Amino acid sequence: MKTALTKKKKFGYAFGIFTESLLYNMFYTYYLTFLNEIVGIKPMYSSIIIFISIAWDAVTDPMIGNYTDRPGVDKRKVMKVSILPLAVVFVVAWTSIGAGLSSQLAKILLYTVISMAIWIFYTMYSIPYYAIVPELTEDYDERTDIRSLSSLLNAFCVGLGNILPALVPTVAILLGKKYESNAYAVIAAILSVLAVVLGFICCKSLNGVYEPKQLKEGETAQKVTLKSTFAAFGGILKLKPAKWFFLFVFFYLATSSMIQSNLTYMVIDCIGMDYDTGIAIIIVTLVLTMAAIVPIVEKVATKKDRRFATILFLSIALVGEVLLKVIGLDAEIGGFKVMSVGAPLVLGIANGTFWTLFYSMGYDLVELNEFKTGERRESTITALPQLVQKFGAGFGILMAGQLLTLYGYDASADVAGKESLFTQVTDPKIINGMENISTIIPAALLTVSLLCVILYPVTRKRFDALMAQLAKKRNGEEYTTEGFEKLL
Numbered sequence: 001m002k003t004a005l006t007k008k009k010k011f012g013y014a015f016g017i018f019t020e021s022l023l024y025n026m027f028y029t030y031y032l033t034f035l036n037e038i039v040g041i042k043p044m045y046s047s048i049i050i051f052i053s054i055a056w057d058a059v060t061d062p063m064i065g066n067y068t069d070r071p072g073v074d075k076r077k078v079m080k081v082s083i084l085p086l087a088v089v090f091v092v093a094w095t096s097i098g099a100g101l102s103s104q105l106a107k108i109l110l111y112t113v114i115s116m117a118i119w120i121f122y123t124m125y126s127i128p129y130y131a132i133v134p135e136l137t138e139d140y141d142e143r144t145d146i147r148s149l150s151s152l153l154n155a156f157c158v159g160l161g162n163i164l165p166a167l168v169p170t171v172a173i174l175l176g177k178k179y180e181s182n183a184y185a186v187i188a189a190i191l192s193v194l195a196v197v198l199g200f201i202c203c204k205s206l207n208g209v210y211e212p213k214q215l216k217e218g219e220t221a222q223k224v225t226l227k228s229t230f231a232a233f234g235g236i237l238k239l240k241p242a243k244w245f246f247l248f249v250f251f252y253l254a255t256s257s258m259i260q261s262n263l264t265y266m267v268i269d270c271i272g273m274d275y276d277t278g279i280a281i282i283i284v285t286l287v288l289t290m291a292a293i294v295p296i297v298e299k300v301a302t303k304k305d306r307r308f309a310t311i312l313f314l315s316i317a318l319v320g321e322v323l324l325k326v327i328g329l330d331a332e333i334g335g336f337k338v339m340s341v342g343a344p345l346v347l348g349i350a351n352g353t354f355w356t357l358f359y360s361m362g363y364d365l366v367e368l369n370e371f372k373t374g375e376r377r378e379s380t381i382t383a384l385p386q387l388v389q390k391f392g393a394g395f396g397i398l399m400a401g402q403l404l405t406l407y408g409y410d411a412s413a414d415v416a417g418k419e420s421l422f423t424q425v426t427d428p429k430i431i432n433g434m435e436n437i438s439t440i441i442p443a444a445l446l447t448v449s450l451l452c453v454i455l456y457p458v459t460r461k462r463f464d465a466l467m468a469q470l471a472k473k474r475n476g477e478e479y480t481t482e483g484f485e486k487l488l
Contacts, residue, residue, distance in 0.1 A: 012205020047401020065383025289348025407433025
């Protein structure tokens, strides 16, 4: 029997964000740089490695989502099974085992396989983690509250996932010349230990407040096949709001991952700062901004609704991105590099808004799908935006890598395995290109994402109308579609 969803239980669940977000942020911010500078892979190929490994989720995401939607499947157990393998593979991914290979092809194949393994176990954890929320509560504001708490903790995950890897040059010195190329692996190991501990705490906190779905009398469990999986996905895609929601997610993640994957180059080459100092200021500002914006976003979303809050704060971020380009990332006031604070401030507003609201926006589709089909598909509806999210993020990194090549940057000729090779570029064309990758190009992608939110029809008023009629339908009473026709 279910127990009350207390504040303590909510905190326990929210701690689970560390398991996926610590590793997610280190990967998306530093893996392109790691492959370029440490392993010695050309930028155009390293970005393709990341994109291919994420594209692999086109198979794993729907299968895992469809599987964990089955009656009798315990989402907590799926999460538990994935935590340790995810941690181990993640550490291996940051070792320089391929740096000594002379063949670019060999390096590409090795790190592609390792990256694909990361995303299999990541998906096994993250889909049930996020999908479990609509099974805990159907209350519009309580879902926002849970996601806001998780998003607030996510701000600290962003900090740890970005600040600790920024200490790589220091760790490299401590390791000595023989092992310096594995400094990233040491940081990955520290984050992985945290991920394991907090992941198990999350699973334990769900005891009592979560109950796996059970088969109804006379119902038989269906096998998970590719056909049934994509049929389930097809049904979700037929929901009118789904297309706008998924496009919003894709273009936002393309925006943020492009900026994050370019942080190292932005600090050194565009802002013109020492790496250690610059990255520390940027990450601290990013974390503080996210922590500050989350409760503000939650308050606006509670007073109005999630759609309104998303449009408001992403519009502010869009204006900010354009101003960064107009003013220039190398702007100074009294010798202080202004954009070491300005750039992460803008990204923090956008990220804090997105991660607070986007999952709970997706949860609204669960009840809409139940109204139309009679089935609840929490994991499938979580898997689809997860899939779109990763494709969007992969696309952003792919674009960043291809644009670096287009602008003329190539570090593959350097001696791989030395973190000190983060040296400043002097070619104005390359510097301008790096600035574009952090400002005006993401601004264009963010504009598309924002337009999709504006076209997304789910509001609080329409959701409340849907829930009122869904309650009648569940009870076998007469119902109408009055008040939420635009969702259908």
